Amino acid sequence: MIKPKSIYIVAKKEFLDNIRNKWVILLTILFVLLIVVFSYVAGGQTGEDTFGNMQNTVFGLIGISSLLIPLIAIILGFSTISGEAESGALYVVLSYPIKRMEVLLGKLLGLGLVITVSIFLGFGLGGIVIALTVGTQSFWGYIAFILLSIFLGFIYLSLAICISSYCKRRITSIGGGILVFFWGMIYGTVLMGIYFGAGYSMNDLMSGNYPDWFFNSVVFSPTDLSQTAVQRAFGVTTISAAGFEMSIPEFLSMPVLLLSQIIWFVIPLVLAYYFFKKRDI
Amino acid sequence: MTSKTVMCPKCKQQFTIVGNPGAKVALTCPKCNLIGSFAFPCVKADDGYFCIEIKNLTKRYKDVKAVDNLSFNVRKGEIFGFLGPNGAGKTTTIKALLGLIHINNGSIKINNMDIYKDGIKIKKEIGFLPERISFYDNLTPVQTLNFFCELKGVDKSIVPSLVKDVGLEDAMNRKVGTFSKGMVQLLGVAQALIGNPSIYILDEPTAGLDARWVKIVRDKIKMLKERGATVIFSSHILSEVEALCDRVAIINKGKLIAEDTVTNLSRYLHMKPRLEITIKGLNGKVPGVISNLQGIDTAEAKGDTLFITCEPQIRAKVISSLEAAGFIIDNIKTIEPSLEDTFIKLIEGDN
Numbered sequence: 001m002i003k004p005k006s007i008y009i010v011a012k013k014e015f016l017d018n019i020r021n022k023w024v025i026l027l028t029i030l031f032v033l034l035i036v037v038f039s040y041v042a043g044g045q046t047g048e049d050t051f052g053n054m055q056n057t058v059f060g061l062i063g064i065s066s067l068l069i070p071l072i073a074i075i076l077g078f079s080t081i082s083g084e085a086e087s088g089a090l091y092v093v094l095s096y097p098i099k100r101m102e103v104l105l106g107k108l109l110g111l112g113l114v115i116t117v118s119i120f121l122g123f124g125l126g127g128i129v130i131a132l133t134v135g136t137q138s139f140w141g142y143i144a145f146i147l148l149s150i151f152l153g154f155i156y157l158s159l160a161i162c163i164s165s166y167c168k169r170r171i172t173s174i175g176g177g178i179l180v181f182f183w184g185m186i187y188g189t190v191l192m193g194i195y196f197g198a199g200y201s202m203n204d205l206m207s208g209n210y211p212d213w214f215f216n217s218v219v220f221s222p223t224d225l226s227q228t229a230v231q232r233a234f235g236v237t238t239i240s241a242a243g244f245e246m247s248i249p250e251f252l253s254m255p256v257l258l259l260s261q262i263i264w265f266v267i268p269l270v271l272a273y274y275f276f277k278k279r280d281i
Numbered sequence: 282m283t284s285k286t287v288m289c290p291k292c293k294q295q296f297t298i299v300g301n302p303g304a305k306v307a308l309t310c311p312k313c314n315l316i317g318s319f320a321f322p323c324v325k326a327d328d329g330y331f332c333i334e335i336k337n338l339t340k341r342y343k344d345v346k347a348v349d350n351l352s353f354n355v356r357k358g359e360i361f362g363f364l365g366p367n368g369a370g371k372t373t374t375i376k377a378l379l380g381l382i383h384i385n386n387g388s389i390k391i392n393n394m395d396i397y398k399d400g401i402k403i404k405k406e407i408g409f410l411p412e413r414i415s416f417y418d419n420l421t422p423v424q425t426l427n428f429f430c431e432l433k434g435v436d437k438s439i440v441p442s443l444v445k446d447v448g449l450e451d452a453m454n455r456k457v458g459t460f461s462k463g464m465v466q467l468l469g470v471a472q473a474l475i476g477n478p479s480i481y482i483l484d485e486p487t488a489g490l491d492a493r494w495v496k497i498v499r500d501k502i503k504m505l506k507e508r509g510a511t512v513i514f515s516s517h518i519l520s521e522v523e524a525l526c527d528r529v530a531i532i533n534k535g536k537l538i539a540e541d542t543v544t545n546l547s548r549y550l551h552m553k554p555r556l557e558i559t560i561k562g563l564n565g566k567v568p569g570v571i572s573n574l575q576g577i578d579t580a581e582a583k584g585d586t587l588f589i590t591c592e593p594q595i596r597a598k599v600i601s602s603l604e605a606a607g608f609i610i611d612n613i614k615t616i617e618p619s620l621e622d623t624f625i626k627l628i629e630g631d632n
Contacts, residue, residue, distance in 0.1 A: 020419035087415035095409035096432040280382040
C-alpha cells in the first residue's frame with residue numbers, strides 16, 4: 001500500500017531543499033526578467049498586438065519558457081537519485097520505513113512544486129504586465145499557457161528522474177540530462193534535415209509544401225508538442241513567419257496533443273520506478 | 282555451551298571444541314597448528330532468542346562475490362562487532378540487513394521477520410548509521426531531523442534535545458551544506474537515535490570523529506546496551522570492538538572466519554602473552570638456558586631485548602633461569618594478546 005503521507009513528507013523535504021538551490025534561483029530570476037521584459041516590449045510597446053490576437057507575445061513567451069522550463073526541470077531532477085545514492089543520503093532515507101515508490105513520487109511532486117513556483121512567478125508578473133498594457137481578453141488562453149508550461153516542467157522532470165534512476169553515478173546522469181535538453185532544442189533542425197533528405201527543396205519550404213508527417217512528427221519532441229498545444233489554446237491555427245504561412249494540421253487536435261504529452265510524462269516515470277526498484281543502493 | 286569432536290582437515294588429528302549452538306569458532310589444531318574455523322551443529326534457536334539471523338547470504342556484483350554464503354546470528358540485547366579488512370563485505374552485509382540490495386541467495390530475518398517481505402515494519406525498530414553519511418545541503422539540522430522524525434512517525438518535539446545531545450546546538454540554524462565531516466557524522470548519530478529503536482546498525486560509527494566525540498559515541502553505545510537495545514556495529518578499530526563488544530564476527534573475502542566472544546577467540550587461537558625482557562649486553566643472542574627450557578613457544582632476541590612467548594605458568598621459571606645464568610634483567614614487560622593479533626592470525630590463516 002502506497003501511503004500519501006509518506007509521499008507528502010518526501011515532497012516537503014525536496015521542496016524545502018531545492019527551492020534554495022542556487023542554480024534554480026538564478027534561472028528563475030532570469031525567467032521572470034525575460035518574461036516581464038518581453039511582455040512589456042512585445043505586448044505593449046509595439047502596438048501591433050492585442051490580447052485578443054497576441055501572436056507575437058505568445059511566440060516570444062513560448063521561446064523563453066520552452067528553453068528555461070526544461071532546463072530548470074533537468075537541473076532539479078538529473079541527480080535526485082544518482083547523486084543522492086552516491087553521496088549516501090538516499091542510503092539513510094531508505095533505511096527508514098518508506099517504499100521506493102513513495103520516495104519517487106515524493107521527489108516528483110516536491111521538485112514539480114519548485115518548478116510551479118518559478119512558473120507562477122514568471123508568468124504571474126508577466127501576466128500583470130500584459131493585462132496592464134494590453135488588456136485581459138485572452139485571459140483563459142493565458143491560464144492554459146501557464147498550465148501547459150507546468151505540465152512541460154513535469155514532463156522534463158519525469159525524464160530527468162528516469163535518467164537519474166538509471167545512471168549509477170551523478171556524472172553520467174549529467175550527460176543524460178544534457179542529451180535530453182538538446183533533443184528538445186535540436187529537434188527542429190533534425191526534422192529539417194529529414195525534410196530535405198526526403199527530396200523537398202527550399203522552395204517547397206517557402207511555399208508551404210509539407211507532407212503530413214512533417215507536422216505530425218512533433219509527437220517525438222515534448223517541447224514542440226507543448227508549443228503546438230499552447231498555440232491551439234490561444235486559437236492560433238496558422239503560423240506566419242518570415243513571409244510564409246503554415247497551418248497546424250487537423251490531426252494535431254488538443255486531445256491528441258495532450259495525450260501525447262501524457263505519454264511523454266508517464267513512460268519515463270514508469271521506467272524510473274523500474275530502474276529505481278532494481279537498483280542496489 | 283556444547284562440545285563437539287572435530288577432525289583437523291590437514292593432519293586428521295581429532296580434538297574437542299567448546300562453543301555456543303549455531304556458532305562458528307576459530308581455533309588452531311593442537312598438533313599441526315593449522316588455523317581453521319569449525320561450525321557447531323546448528324541447534325534450532327528458541328523463538329526470540331536471536332534478534333538478527335543471517336543465513337547463507339550471497340551477493341554477487343557481476344563476477345565478484347562480495348558476500349559468500351555468510352551465516353551468523355546476533356542475540357537480543359548484545360553488542361555485536363562485525364570485523365574485517367577493507368573490502369571484506371561488511372558494508373554489503375549491512376546493506377542487505379536493511380534490504381537495500383538485491384541478494385542472490387540466502388535469507389535475513391530481524392525479529393523473526395523477513396527484511397525483504399516486512400521491511401517497513403522492521404525498519405521502524407532500526408536505528409542506522411552508515412559509514413559514509415550525507416544529508417541535504419540546503420536544510421538546517423532541525424529541518425533534517427524533522428524530516429526523519431516524520432518518516433518514522435515520531436513526534437518532532439524531540440528534535441531540539443536530539444540536536445543538543447550530539448552537541449550541534451550552536452549550528453542549529455546553519456545549513457548542513459556548511460558542516461564539517463565530523464558535524465555531519467554527529468547529525469547522523471542524532472538521526473539514528475530517533476524514536477529509541479530496539480536495534481542499532483552502525484557502520485564504522487566513530488570514523489572521522491575527533492577523540493572527544495569518539496568517547497561520547499562509545500559511551501552512547503554502552504548506554505544503548507544498558508537500555509536493552511541490540512547493537513551491531515562494524516569497525517576496523519580493533520581496540521574499539523574489543524572494549525565494547527560481547528561477541529564478534531570476523532569476515533574476510535565475504536566469508537565468515539569466526540563468530541565468538543572476544544576472550545574465546547584469543548583463547549582458541551592459543552594466543553599467549555608475550556614477555557619482553559631487557560638485558561644489558563644481550564647483543565641479539567638468545568641465551569642457551571632459554572633455548573633448553575621446556576614450554577617455550579618462541580624466543581627471539583633483538584639488540585638488548587628478548588621476546589618470549591610461553592605458557593603463563595613458566596614465566597617465573599624463565600626469569601629465575603636467566604638470573605641463575607648471570608644475566609642482569611633491567612626491565613620486564615608482559616604484553617597480553619589483543620584482538621588485533623587474533624584478527625591478523627585469522628586473516629593470515631585464511632589467506
